[in-house]
Amino acid sequence: xASTSPPDTTLDSLDADLARADRPVSLAPSPALIAVAAVAMxxxxxxxxxxxxxxxxxxxxxxxxxxHVPAALTMYVAVTLIFFASILYLQKRDDRWDEVGxxxxxxxxxxxxxxxxxxxxxxxxxxxxxxxxxxxxxSTFILWLIFIAYLMLRAYGGSPEQVARYCAVLGxxxxxxxxxxxxxxxxxxxxxxxxxxxxxxxxxxxxxGSMLAAVALGLLAALLLFTVLFRSRxxxxxxxxxxxxxxRSLDLFDGENL
Amino acid sequence: MWxxxxxxxxxxxxxxxxxxxxxxxxxxxxxxxxxxxxFAFETVADRMAAGPGILWATFLFASIxxxxxxxxxxxxxxxxxxxxxxxxxxxxxYLAKWLSLLVILxxxxxxxxxxxIVFFNIxxxxxxxxxxxxxVLGTAGLAALGTxxxxxxxxxxxxxxxxxxxxxxxxxxxxxxxxxxxxxxLGGATLTSVGSxxxxxxxxxxxxxxxxxMTFPTILEE
Amino acid sequence: MDNFWFLFSGLVLAWAVVFFYIWSLARxxxxxxxxxxxxxxxxxxxxxx
Numbered sequence: 197x198a199s200t201s202p203p204d205t206t207l208d209s210l211d212a213d214l215a216r217a218d219r220p221v222s223l224a225p226s227p228a229l230i231a232v233a234a235v236a237m238x239x240x241x242x243x244x245x246x247x248x249x250x251x252x253x254x255x256x257x258x259x260x261x262x263x264h265v266p267a268a269l270t271m272y273v274a275v276t277l278i279f280f281a282s283i284l285y286l287q288k289r290d291d292r293w294d295e296v297g298x299x300x301x302x303x304x305x306x307x308x309x310x311x312x313x314x315x316x317x318x319x320x321x322x323x324x325x326x327x328x329x330x331x332x333x334x335s336t337f338i339l340w341l342i343f344i345a346y347l348m349l350r351a352y353g354g355s356p357e358q359v360a361r362y363c364a365v366l367g368x369x370x371x372x373x374x375x376x377x378x379x380x381x382x383x384x385x386x387x388x389x390x391x392x393x394x395x396x397x398x399x400x401x402x403x404x405g406s407m408l409a410a411v412a413l414g415l416l417a418a419l420l421l422f423t424v425l426f427r428s429r430x431x432x433x434x435x436x437x438x439x440x441x442x443x444r445s446l447d448l449f450d451g452e453n454l
Numbered sequence: 455m456w457x458x459x460x461x462x463x464x465x466x467x468x469x470x471x472x473x474x475x476x477x478x479x480x481x482x483x484x485x486x487x488x489x490x491x492x493f494a495f496e497t498v499a500d501r502m503a504a505g506p507g508i509l510w511a512t513f514l515f516a517s518i519x520x521x522x523x524x525x526x527x528x529x530x531x532x533x534x535x536x537x538x539x540x541x542x543x544x545x546x547x548y549l550a551k552w553l554s555l556l557v558i559l560x561x562x563x564x565x566x567x568x569x570x571i572v573f574f575n576i577x578x579x580x581x582x583x584x585x586x587x588x589x590v591l592g593t594a595g596l597a598a599l600g601t602x603x604x605x606x607x608x609x610x611x612x613x614x615x616x617x618x619x620x621x622x623x624x625x626x627x628x629x630x631x632x633x634x635x636x637x638x639x640l641g642g643a644t645l646t647s648v649g650s651x652x653x654x655x656x657x658x659x660x661x662x663x664x665x666x667x668m669t670f671p672t673i674l675e676e
Numbered sequence: 677m678d679n680f681w682f683l684f685s686g687l688v689l690a691w692a693v694v695f696f697y698i699w700s701l702a703r704x705x706x707x708x709x710x711x712x713x714x715x716x717x718x719x720x721x722x723x724x725x
Contacts, residue, residue, distance in 0.1 A: 257679040260686050267690075279680035286672060296597040306697050310690045321679045348619055352611040362606045365669045366620065369602070372661060373624050380627035380654060384634070421694070428701050435708045442715045446722070 223431040225424045233420035240410070240417035241267075248410040260318040262410050266418035267310040268336055273422065274304025275339060275371055278346070285360060287422030291437065294360040297367055299429035301346045303422055308340040331381040338377050342370040356437075455546050462542070462550035467557060476523045476558055484516040484534075484566040488573055502574075506636035509570050510592070510629055516566065516595050517559050518621065521604040522614040524555060529608045538674065548601060548670035555597040556590075563589055581639040588639060591655045592632035596661060599625055602666040605673050613661065624662075631655045 225233075235344040244262035251258035307316035315333065316326040327333065346366055353359035470476055491508045528534050537547060567589070570576065578585070599621055607616035631651040636649040645652055 228524075246725065255679050257683050260683055263687065263690055271685045304698075309693055313693065314686045317682045317689075320681050338623050338626055345619045345623060347618065348612075349606075349610070351615065353606075354610050356556060358609065361672050361675065362610070365602070365606065365672060368669070369599075369662070369665055372665065376627045376654070376658060376661070380630045383650065383654075384630050423679065425697065425701070429707070432701060432704050432708065435705070435712065439708060439711045439715060442712075442719070446718055451466070 223427055223434055228357065229420075229427075233417070233424045236413070236417040236420045240413040243410040243413045248407050249404065254322050257318060257321045260314050262414040264311060264314040264318060266414040267307045267414055269316070270418045270422050271304055271311060271336070271339060271343075273419065274300045274307065275343070275374070278304070278367040279371035282317045282364035282371075285364045286368075291360065294364070295430055295433040295437070296362075297363055297423075298350060298433050299426050301343060301363075301367075302429055305340070305343040305347060306407045306425070307422065308336075310345055311336060312340060329381075329385065331378070331385050334381040334385075335374070335378050336368055339370075339374065342366075342373075346370065346386045356440075370409060378413070458542055458546055459550045460538070461555065462547070463553045463557070466550070466554035470554075470558060470671075475527070475603055476520050477561060479523065480516045480520045480559075480562040481565050482534040484512050484562060485521055485569055487512045488566070488569055489512070492573060505570075505574055505576065505640060507565045509567070509636060510575070510632050512566055512570070513559075513563055513589075513593070513630065513632075514596070514622070514625070516562055517593070517600065518618050520559055520562060521600040521621075522556065522607070524551075524558065525604040525608045526614060529649060534674070544671035545667050545673050545676070548667050551601045551605075552597050552666070554603055556594055557633055559593045559597055563593060563639075572619075574657050576640060578640075579642045581642065583634065584639045587634040587645070588632060588652075588655075591652070591659060592628060592635075595628040595655065595659045595662060596625060598666050602662075602669060602673065609673075627654065628658050631658070 240262065244259050248259065248262065250256055276298050279304040281293045281300065284290070285297065315336075319328065320326050346363060349363050349366055350359055353362050488508070491504075491512065495504050495508070496572070522574065538544075567585075600617075603620040603624075604617050607614060607620065608644045610616045631654045635645065635648045635655070
């Protein structure tokens with residue numbers, strides 16, 4: 197076990213790493229936040245299932261709306277977050293912005309998956325088809341694909357430093373593409389038959405107050421859930437990188453593996 | 455800057471012309487894909503309507519192949535490292551790569567187009583110039599995105615597999631616009647009838663050329 | 677009443693996915709804590725040398 201003693205600076209940097217190790221705790225969502233989020237989810241579930249009136253055209257299946265739409269909106273919040281984090285990372289090269297991108301992407305994909313699950317299950321009884329390539333579905337589906345591509349790049353992109361740069365580039369390109377995707381699918385679909393029963397576009401206009409309230413509550417719950425999950429994921433990312441850094445310092449110190 | 459770009463593009467095209475490595479595979483692949491599409495769309499009526507879509511799907515797949523070849527061999531041969539030693543801005547390098555890719559892809563597509571016309575018995579009705587314009591606009595966008603994404607992809611662990619995952623979702627609007635415009639031209643209409651789609655193509659090209667230009671130095675960092 | 681099963685499965689699946697993710701976060705956090713402890717222990721041991 198003979199090992200040369202390291203210069204003091206290595207021990208100092210290890211001490212510094214240890215001191216920083218306690219900081220991830222501050223990233224964790226506070227119990228208060230978690231409680232509020234949980235309450236919001238329960239309340240919004242009540243509003244969705246019991247408080248909101250039954251839709252006269254669609255019946256109870258319409259209640260899926262109160263999960264589906266907030267999840268979709270949260271997805272767009274996530275991609276916007278990634279966009280700004282990507283720009284900030286490329287400008288400042290501060291790893292913390294890269295961590296934000298990583299966390300937002302994963303949680304955003306989660307919400308996207310909820311959208312992709314609830315959507316077809318809603319569409320089938322209402323429109324008679326599991327899927328249709330209308331504007332909103334197509335745009336949201338493509339956004340989901342971009343999220344997944346981002347996660348693939350995270351997983352297989354190479355060294356952490358390269359991954360950070362590349363994901364930032366993808367984050368910027370993906371976000372800038374969203375309005376273009378939206379316009380192209382809207383123009384594309386105007387020549388094709390729309391679903392017979394009213395589309396989501398029609399729903400926004402004349403919602404009764406109680407339904408609007410249920411949507412608003414659903415959105416609040418979704419955003420709170422996103423915040424809780426995002427911060428948890430951010431913390432996981434931070435701790436993970438610190439463990440990696442500390443491991444590397446250790447390997448420099450001596451050749452022992454843990 | 456333009457002189458440097460010209461020199462770089464010339465180098466790439468000369469290398470490709472002597473080996474014809476990329477062109478031969480992309481052209482052959484396109485022909486095979488067109489044949490597959492023929493079997494996929496047996497009814498005559500379907501084929502006429504699906505024509506523009508078939509053409510651009512073929513362009514897309516062949517382009518992905520071409521992009522991968524271009525950037526992969528360059529990485530393997532150390533070409534990019536050599537270039538980075540030269541006093542060339544990384545951004546200039548991006549434009550040069552874009553142009554080289556644009557030329558190579560366009561050459562492939564011209565041959566593909568000819569085969570397409572033959573296989574699917576297309577009557578052009580004098581819209582050839584408009585058709586070529588649409589193809590160049592669409593290919594310019596594919597090349598702009600492709601240069602960015604292929605440069606990234608070949609440096610990742612999954613290498614060439616990463617490129618379609620990155621490129622295809624982003625390129626959907628470009629494909630839509632290209633298919634719409636191609637459909638109009640093949641149907642005998644003027645380009646002004648699909649003016650908004652042409653505008654979308656141009657906007658797409660400009661935006662992602664600009665983003666690619668600005669981000670290329672970041673991608674090539676070691 | 678057919679619609680009930682669509683609504684039900686939608687709600688159940690959506691929540692299942694969310695809870696699966698929460699569980700995966702918890703698992704990752706716990707694993708990292710263990711790793712962190714191991715690394716800290718190693719550092720302490722090395723400091724003693």
